[in-house]
Amino acid sequence: MSRGNLKDHLTDYYTAGSIKPQTAKRLTALAQVDINGGAESSPRSPVERWSRVMYAAAACLAIALMGIGYWVFPGGEEQGSLADSQPAGLSDRTAEVVSSRSDALPGLVAVKFHADWCGRSPVVAPIFTELAEKYGNRPVLFVTFDITNETTQQQARYLASSLGIDFVYERPRESGMILLVDRVSKETLATLRETRQQPQMETALALALPRKP
Amino acid sequence: MKGSSAELNDLVQRGYRFALSLTHDSARAEDLVQDAWFAVLKAGGPWTRGYVFAAIRNRFIDHYRRGKLVAMEPLRDHPDEQPGSETQLWPDEEAAYAENGTLGRALGRLRPEERAVLLLSAVEEYTAREIAEFLDWPRGTVLSMVHRARGKLRQLVQDESGSAA
Numbered sequence: 001m002s003r004g005n006l007k008d009h010l011t012d013y014y015t016a017g018s019i020k021p022q023t024a025k026r027l028t029a030l031a032q033v034d035i036n037g038g039a040e041s042s043p044r045s046p047v048e049r050w051s052r053v054m055y056a057a058a059a060c061l062a063i064a065l066m067g068i069g070y071w072v073f074p075g076g077e078e079q080g081s082l083a084d085s086q087p088a089g090l091s092d093r094t095a096e097v098v099s100s101r102s103d104a105l106p107g108l109v110a111v112k113f114h115a116d117w118c119g120r121s122p123v124v125a126p127i128f129t130e131l132a133e134k135y136g137n138r139p140v141l142f143v144t145f146d147i148t149n150e151t152t153q154q155q156a157r158y159l160a161s162s163l164g165i166d167f168v169y170e171r172p173r174e175s176g177m178i179l180l181v182d183r184v185s186k187e188t189l190a191t192l193r194e195t196r197q198q199p200q201m202e203t204a205l206a207l208a209l210p211r212k213p
Numbered sequence: 214m215k216g217s218s219a220e221l222n223d224l225v226q227r228g229y230r231f232a233l234s235l236t237h238d239s240a241r242a243e244d245l246v247q248d249a250w251f252a253v254l255k256a257g258g259p260w261t262r263g264y265v266f267a268a269i270r271n272r273f274i275d276h277y278r279r280g281k282l283v284a285m286e287p288l289r290d291h292p293d294e295q296p297g298s299e300t301q302l303w304p305d306e307e308a309a310y311a312e313n314g315t316l317g318r319a320l321g322r323l324r325p326e327e328r329a330v331l332l333l334s335a336v337e338e339y340t341a342r343e344i345a346e347f348l349d350w351p352r353g354t355v356l357s358m359v360h361r362a363r364g365k366l367r368q369l370v371q372d373e374s375g376s377a378a
Contacts, residue, residue, distance in 0.1 A: 010316070
Protein backbone atom coordinates (compact mmCIF):
# COMPACT_ATOMS: atom_id res chain seq x y z
CA MET A 1 0.00 0.00 0.00
CA SER A 2 1.14 3.52 -0.54
CA ARG A 3 0.08 6.37 1.71
CA GLY A 4 -0.30 9.93 0.62
CA ASN A 5 -3.10 12.30 -0.13
CA LEU A 6 -5.41 11.95 -3.10
CA LYS A 7 -3.70 14.78 -4.95
CA ASP A 8 -0.34 13.01 -4.70
CA HIS A 9 -1.85 9.71 -5.86
CA LEU A 10 -3.43 11.42 -8.87
CA THR A 11 -0.14 13.09 -9.74
CA ASP A 12 1.73 9.78 -9.49
CA TYR A 13 -0.91 8.03 -11.59
CA TYR A 14 -0.98 10.55 -14.44
CA THR A 15 2.75 11.24 -14.57
CA ALA A 16 3.73 7.55 -14.48
CA GLY A 17 3.08 7.08 -18.19
CA SER A 18 3.81 9.27 -21.18
CA ILE A 19 3.20 9.39 -24.88
CA LYS A 20 5.55 7.17 -26.93
CA PRO A 21 8.93 8.97 -27.24
CA GLN A 22 9.01 8.65 -31.04
CA THR A 23 5.52 10.11 -31.29
CA ALA A 24 6.43 13.00 -28.99
CA LYS A 25 9.58 13.65 -31.01
CA ARG A 26 7.67 13.66 -34.29
CA LEU A 27 4.91 15.97 -33.04
CA THR A 28 7.42 18.32 -31.45
CA ALA A 29 9.38 18.56 -34.70
CA LEU A 30 6.22 19.37 -36.66
CA ALA A 31 5.22 22.17 -34.33
CA GLN A 32 8.75 23.51 -34.14
CA VAL A 33 8.99 23.89 -37.89
CA ASP A 34 5.57 25.52 -37.93
CA ILE A 35 6.54 28.05 -35.25
CA ASN A 36 10.07 28.82 -36.31
CA GLY A 37 9.26 28.86 -39.97
CA GLY A 38 7.59 32.23 -39.64
CA ALA A 39 6.27 34.57 -36.99
CA GLU A 40 3.54 36.40 -38.86
CA SER A 41 0.48 37.09 -36.85
CA SER A 42 -1.72 37.65 -39.85
CA PRO A 43 -3.91 34.78 -41.03
CA ARG A 44 -2.14 32.40 -43.40
CA SER A 45 -3.49 31.51 -46.81
CA PRO A 46 -4.16 27.84 -47.56
CA VAL A 47 -1.25 27.81 -50.01
CA GLU A 48 1.04 29.26 -47.39
CA ARG A 49 -0.11 26.76 -44.79
CA TRP A 50 0.47 23.78 -47.06
CA SER A 51 3.89 25.15 -47.97
CA ARG A 52 4.72 25.12 -44.28
CA VAL A 53 3.40 21.58 -43.96
CA MET A 54 5.65 20.38 -46.79
CA TYR A 55 8.59 22.20 -45.19
CA ALA A 56 7.75 20.38 -41.99
CA ALA A 57 7.73 17.14 -44.01
CA ALA A 58 11.33 17.73 -45.06
CA ALA A 59 12.36 18.30 -41.44
CA CYS A 60 10.53 15.19 -40.28
CA LEU A 61 12.14 13.13 -43.02
CA ALA A 62 15.57 14.12 -41.70
CA ILE A 63 14.57 12.98 -38.22
CA ALA A 64 12.90 9.81 -39.49
CA LEU A 65 15.97 8.75 -41.47
CA MET A 66 18.06 8.77 -38.30
CA GLY A 67 16.34 5.75 -36.93
CA ILE A 68 14.16 4.27 -39.64
CA GLY A 69 15.26 2.05 -42.54
CA TYR A 70 15.20 3.68 -45.96
CA TRP A 71 13.57 1.81 -48.83
CA VAL A 72 14.54 2.37 -52.42
CA PHE A 73 11.84 1.62 -54.87
CA PRO A 74 12.15 1.00 -58.56
CA GLY A 75 9.79 3.20 -60.42
CA GLY A 76 8.02 3.29 -63.71
CA GLU A 77 7.06 -0.35 -64.16
CA GLU A 78 3.63 -1.86 -63.98
CA GLN A 79 3.10 -3.45 -60.62
CA GLY A 80 2.23 -7.09 -60.03
CA SER A 81 -1.35 -8.30 -60.07
CA LEU A 82 -3.35 -9.05 -57.00
CA ALA A 83 -2.60 -12.77 -57.32
CA ASP A 84 1.14 -12.08 -57.55
CA SER A 85 1.22 -9.93 -54.45
CA GLN A 86 -0.94 -11.81 -51.97
CA PRO A 87 0.51 -14.44 -49.69
CA ALA A 88 -0.47 -18.01 -50.57
CA GLY A 89 -3.51 -19.48 -48.85
CA LEU A 90 -5.41 -16.23 -48.41
CA SER A 91 -8.56 -15.38 -50.25
CA ASP A 92 -8.80 -12.38 -52.54
CA ARG A 93 -11.43 -11.00 -50.23
CA THR A 94 -9.14 -10.89 -47.23
CA ALA A 95 -5.86 -10.02 -48.89
CA GLU A 96 -7.16 -7.27 -51.13
CA VAL A 97 -4.15 -5.23 -52.09
CA VAL A 98 -5.08 -2.10 -53.96
CA SER A 99 -1.57 -1.21 -54.91
CA SER A 100 1.72 -2.75 -53.98
CA ARG A 101 5.38 -2.53 -54.67
CA SER A 102 6.82 -5.49 -56.51
CA ASP A 103 10.19 -5.88 -54.82
CA ALA A 104 10.71 -4.75 -51.26
CA LEU A 105 7.71 -3.99 -49.07
CA PRO A 106 7.29 -0.30 -48.28
CA GLY A 107 7.74 0.89 -44.73
CA LEU A 108 4.38 2.64 -44.80
CA VAL A 109 1.14 0.67 -44.83
CA ALA A 110 -2.39 2.06 -45.07
CA VAL A 111 -4.75 -0.52 -43.57
CA LYS A 112 -8.52 -0.46 -44.06
CA PHE A 113 -10.59 -2.52 -41.63
CA HIS A 114 -13.76 -3.72 -43.40
CA ALA A 115 -16.79 -5.73 -42.33
CA ASP A 116 -19.88 -6.56 -44.37
CA TRP A 117 -22.14 -5.75 -41.45
CA CYS A 118 -20.52 -2.39 -40.72
CA GLY A 119 -22.35 0.74 -41.76
CA ARG A 120 -19.21 2.81 -41.69
CA SER A 121 -17.21 0.56 -44.02
CA PRO A 122 -18.91 1.78 -47.22
CA VAL A 123 -18.29 5.34 -46.08
CA VAL A 124 -14.52 5.04 -45.70
CA ALA A 125 -14.08 2.74 -48.71
CA PRO A 126 -14.14 5.54 -51.32
CA ILE A 127 -11.63 7.51 -49.25
CA PHE A 128 -9.32 4.51 -49.18
CA THR A 129 -9.67 4.06 -52.93
CA GLU A 130 -9.01 7.74 -53.53
CA LEU A 131 -5.87 7.64 -51.39
CA ALA A 132 -4.65 4.52 -53.18
CA GLU A 133 -5.16 6.17 -56.56
CA LYS A 134 -3.48 9.37 -55.46
CA TYR A 135 -0.49 7.71 -53.79
CA GLY A 136 -0.40 4.59 -55.94
CA ASN A 137 3.01 5.46 -57.35
CA ARG A 138 4.53 6.22 -53.94
CA PRO A 139 6.14 3.80 -51.50
CA VAL A 140 3.07 2.97 -49.44
CA LEU A 141 1.18 -0.31 -49.33
CA PHE A 142 -2.63 -0.25 -49.24
CA VAL A 143 -4.19 -3.30 -47.60
CA THR A 144 -7.74 -4.23 -46.60
CA PHE A 145 -8.32 -6.42 -43.55
CA ASP A 146 -11.73 -8.11 -43.72
CA ILE A 147 -13.01 -8.68 -40.20
CA THR A 148 -16.53 -9.77 -41.15
CA ASN A 149 -16.34 -13.16 -39.46
CA GLU A 150 -13.94 -15.35 -37.51
CA THR A 151 -12.49 -16.93 -40.66
CA THR A 152 -11.70 -13.65 -42.37
CA GLN A 153 -10.44 -12.20 -39.09
CA GLN A 154 -7.96 -15.02 -38.74
CA GLN A 155 -6.82 -14.55 -42.31
CA ALA A 156 -6.39 -10.86 -41.69
CA ARG A 157 -4.19 -11.61 -38.70
CA TYR A 158 -2.03 -13.93 -40.81
CA LEU A 159 -1.68 -11.18 -43.36
CA ALA A 160 -0.80 -8.66 -40.65
CA SER A 161 1.84 -11.05 -39.40
CA SER A 162 3.32 -11.58 -42.86
CA LEU A 163 3.49 -7.84 -43.37
CA GLY A 164 5.12 -7.31 -39.97
CA ILE A 165 2.27 -5.17 -38.67
CA ASP A 166 0.92 -7.41 -35.90
CA PHE A 167 1.11 -4.40 -33.63
CA VAL A 168 -2.09 -3.03 -35.17
CA TYR A 169 -3.87 -5.70 -33.14
CA GLU A 170 -2.37 -4.63 -29.82
CA ARG A 171 -5.72 -3.03 -29.17
CA PRO A 172 -9.15 -4.00 -30.46
CA ARG A 173 -9.83 -2.54 -33.90
CA GLU A 174 -13.14 -1.35 -35.21
CA SER A 175 -14.36 -1.88 -38.74
CA GLY A 176 -14.83 1.14 -40.98
CA MET A 177 -11.50 2.73 -40.16
CA ILE A 178 -8.19 3.35 -41.89
CA LEU A 179 -4.83 3.29 -40.15
CA LEU A 180 -1.56 4.60 -41.51
CA VAL A 181 1.24 2.63 -39.90
CA ASP A 182 5.01 2.46 -40.11
CA ARG A 183 6.18 -1.14 -40.28
CA VAL A 184 9.70 -0.34 -39.15
CA SER A 185 9.05 1.90 -36.15
CA LYS A 186 5.78 0.07 -35.41
CA GLU A 187 3.94 3.34 -34.98
CA THR A 188 0.42 4.22 -35.92
CA LEU A 189 0.85 7.56 -37.68
CA ALA A 190 -2.79 8.44 -38.32
CA THR A 191 -6.27 7.09 -37.80
CA LEU A 192 -9.33 7.82 -39.93
CA ARG A 193 -12.82 7.02 -38.67
CA GLU A 194 -14.80 9.79 -40.32
CA THR A 195 -14.73 11.40 -43.74
CA ARG A 196 -13.71 14.78 -42.34
CA GLN A 197 -10.46 13.27 -41.11
CA GLN A 198 -9.32 12.72 -44.70
CA PRO A 199 -7.20 15.92 -44.80
CA GLN A 200 -5.39 14.82 -41.65
CA MET A 201 -4.73 11.38 -43.12
CA GLU A 202 -3.35 12.98 -46.28
CA THR A 203 -1.17 15.28 -44.19
CA ALA A 204 0.21 12.31 -42.32
CA LEU A 205 0.89 10.49 -45.60
CA ALA A 206 2.58 13.49 -47.15
CA LEU A 207 4.78 13.94 -44.07
CA ALA A 208 5.72 10.29 -43.79
CA LEU A 209 6.50 9.61 -47.44
CA PRO A 210 10.04 10.15 -48.67
CA ARG A 211 10.44 13.31 -50.62
CA LYS A 212 10.31 12.83 -54.39
CA PRO A 213 13.75 13.34 -55.99
CA MET B 214 5.69 30.34 -27.29
CA LYS B 215 9.20 30.52 -28.67
CA GLY B 216 9.03 27.00 -30.03
CA SER B 217 11.89 25.35 -28.19
CA SER B 218 11.99 21.56 -28.25
CA ALA B 219 11.59 21.38 -24.49
CA GLU B 220 8.54 23.66 -24.43
CA LEU B 221 6.82 21.79 -27.23
CA ASN B 222 7.62 18.40 -25.73
CA ASP B 223 6.14 19.64 -22.46
CA LEU B 224 3.02 20.69 -24.36
CA VAL B 225 2.76 17.25 -26.00
CA GLN B 226 3.08 15.50 -22.63
CA ARG B 227 0.52 17.75 -20.93
CA GLY B 228 -1.82 17.28 -23.89
CA TYR B 229 -1.37 13.52 -23.63
CA ARG B 230 -2.21 13.55 -19.90
CA PHE B 231 -5.31 15.62 -20.62
CA ALA B 232 -6.33 13.21 -23.38
CA LEU B 233 -5.66 10.29 -21.03
CA SER B 234 -7.93 11.81 -18.40
CA LEU B 235 -10.72 12.01 -20.95
CA THR B 236 -10.31 8.61 -22.57
CA HIS B 237 -8.83 6.59 -19.66
CA ASP B 238 -7.02 4.58 -22.37
CA SER B 239 -3.39 5.23 -23.32
CA ALA B 240 -3.74 4.18 -26.97
CA ARG B 241 -6.89 6.26 -27.53
CA ALA B 242 -5.21 9.17 -25.75
CA GLU B 243 -2.28 8.98 -28.14
CA ASP B 244 -4.65 8.91 -31.16
CA LEU B 245 -6.52 11.88 -29.74
CA VAL B 246 -3.38 13.94 -29.23
CA GLN B 247 -2.16 13.21 -32.74
CA ASP B 248 -5.53 14.17 -34.27
CA ALA B 249 -5.62 17.40 -32.30
CA TRP B 250 -1.98 18.20 -33.09
CA PHE B 251 -2.57 17.86 -36.84
CA ALA B 252 -5.61 20.11 -36.54
CA VAL B 253 -3.56 22.80 -34.79
CA LEU B 254 -0.82 22.35 -37.39
CA LYS B 255 -3.28 22.81 -40.22
CA ALA B 256 -4.71 25.92 -38.53
CA GLY B 257 -1.21 27.32 -38.18
CA GLY B 258 -1.35 27.45 -34.39
CA PRO B 259 -1.26 29.04 -31.92
CA TRP B 260 0.76 26.47 -29.99
CA THR B 261 -0.65 27.31 -26.60
CA ARG B 262 -2.01 25.01 -23.93
CA GLY B 263 -5.44 26.57 -24.21
CA TYR B 264 -5.67 26.03 -27.96
CA VAL B 265 -4.19 22.52 -27.94
CA PHE B 266 -6.37 21.46 -24.98
CA ALA B 267 -9.46 22.86 -26.71
CA ALA B 268 -8.57 20.90 -29.86
CA ILE B 269 -8.21 17.73 -27.78
CA ARG B 270 -11.48 18.37 -25.97
CA ASN B 271 -13.38 19.05 -29.19
CA ARG B 272 -12.05 15.95 -30.87
CA PHE B 273 -12.89 13.85 -27.85
CA ILE B 274 -16.46 15.11 -27.93
CA ASP B 275 -16.69 14.56 -31.68
CA HIS B 276 -15.01 11.18 -31.95
CA TYR B 277 -15.76 9.40 -28.74
CA ARG B 278 -19.15 10.74 -27.95
CA ARG B 279 -20.29 10.48 -31.60
CA GLY B 280 -22.29 13.63 -31.41
CA LYS B 281 -24.19 12.66 -28.27
CA LEU B 282 -24.74 15.45 -25.85
CA VAL B 283 -22.08 15.49 -23.18
CA ALA B 284 -24.04 14.76 -20.03
CA MET B 285 -23.52 17.92 -18.05
CA GLU B 286 -25.61 17.72 -14.96
CA PRO B 287 -26.85 21.12 -13.88
CA LEU B 288 -24.66 22.13 -10.99
CA ARG B 289 -25.19 24.92 -8.57
CA ASP B 290 -22.28 27.26 -8.23
CA HIS B 291 -19.91 26.31 -5.45
CA PRO B 292 -21.10 27.75 -2.12
CA ASP B 293 -17.66 29.31 -1.53
CA GLU B 294 -17.64 31.02 -4.89
CA GLN B 295 -16.77 34.67 -4.53
CA PRO B 296 -16.42 36.96 -7.51
CA GLY B 297 -12.82 37.79 -8.25
CA SER B 298 -11.32 35.26 -5.81
CA GLU B 299 -9.46 32.09 -6.61
CA THR B 300 -10.85 29.33 -4.44
CA GLN B 301 -8.24 26.81 -3.40
CA LEU B 302 -9.22 23.71 -5.33
CA TRP B 303 -7.20 21.21 -3.28
CA PRO B 304 -7.11 22.23 0.35
CA ASP B 305 -5.07 20.07 2.70
CA GLU B 306 -6.16 16.48 2.24
CA GLU B 307 -6.26 13.67 4.68
CA ALA B 308 -4.07 10.74 3.74
CA ALA B 309 -5.65 8.06 1.60
CA TYR B 310 -4.44 4.54 0.99
CA ALA B 311 -4.21 3.43 -2.60
CA GLU B 312 -3.24 -0.02 -3.81
CA ASN B 313 -1.66 -0.38 -7.22
CA GLY B 314 -4.54 -0.41 -9.69
CA THR B 315 -7.07 0.80 -7.14
CA LEU B 316 -6.87 4.40 -8.29
CA GLY B 317 -7.00 3.37 -11.94
CA ARG B 318 -10.16 1.33 -11.39
CA ALA B 319 -11.74 4.12 -9.38
CA LEU B 320 -10.90 6.69 -12.06
CA GLY B 321 -12.42 4.38 -14.66
CA ARG B 322 -15.73 4.72 -12.87
CA LEU B 323 -15.74 8.50 -13.09
CA ARG B 324 -17.10 10.43 -16.03
CA PRO B 325 -14.56 11.87 -18.50
CA GLU B 326 -15.21 15.45 -17.45
CA GLU B 327 -14.74 14.49 -13.79
CA ARG B 328 -11.38 12.92 -14.54
CA ALA B 329 -10.42 15.93 -16.62
CA VAL B 330 -11.09 18.46 -13.84
CA LEU B 331 -9.20 16.29 -11.34
CA LEU B 332 -6.19 16.13 -13.65
CA LEU B 333 -6.23 19.81 -14.48
CA SER B 334 -6.65 20.91 -10.86
CA ALA B 335 -4.59 18.35 -8.93
CA VAL B 336 -1.85 17.36 -11.35
CA GLU B 337 -1.50 20.37 -13.64
CA GLU B 338 -2.48 22.75 -10.79
CA TYR B 339 -4.46 25.14 -12.94
CA THR B 340 -6.80 27.62 -11.36
CA ALA B 341 -10.56 27.32 -11.73
CA ARG B 342 -10.50 30.21 -14.16
CA GLU B 343 -7.91 28.48 -16.38
CA ILE B 344 -9.80 25.18 -16.25
CA ALA B 345 -12.99 27.00 -17.19
CA GLU B 346 -11.24 28.35 -20.29
CA PHE B 347 -9.88 24.94 -21.28
CA LEU B 348 -13.24 23.22 -20.90
CA ASP B 349 -15.38 26.16 -21.97
CA TRP B 350 -17.40 26.02 -18.75
CA PRO B 351 -18.50 28.67 -16.28
CA ARG B 352 -16.04 29.02 -13.40
CA GLY B 353 -18.70 28.11 -10.86
CA THR B 354 -19.32 24.84 -12.67
CA VAL B 355 -15.61 24.02 -12.48
CA LEU B 356 -15.55 24.64 -8.73
CA SER B 357 -18.60 22.44 -8.19
CA MET B 358 -17.26 19.71 -10.43
CA VAL B 359 -13.88 19.59 -8.70
CA HIS B 360 -15.54 19.46 -5.30
CA ARG B 361 -17.90 16.69 -6.35
CA ALA B 362 -15.31 14.68 -8.30
CA ARG B 363 -12.89 14.70 -5.38
CA GLY B 364 -15.55 13.35 -3.03
CA LYS B 365 -16.68 10.78 -5.55
CA LEU B 366 -13.13 9.58 -6.22
CA ARG B 367 -12.33 9.32 -2.52
CA GLN B 368 -15.43 7.18 -2.00
CA LEU B 369 -14.63 5.00 -5.03
CA VAL B 370 -11.05 4.45 -3.83
CA GLN B 371 -12.37 3.38 -0.45
CA ASP B 372 -14.88 1.07 -2.13
CA GLU B 373 -12.19 -0.45 -4.36
CA SER B 374 -9.79 -0.85 -1.43
CA GLY B 375 -12.51 -2.46 0.62
CA SER B 376 -13.51 -4.90 -2.11
CA ALA B 377 -9.87 -5.80 -2.80
CA ALA B 378 -9.18 -6.54 0.85
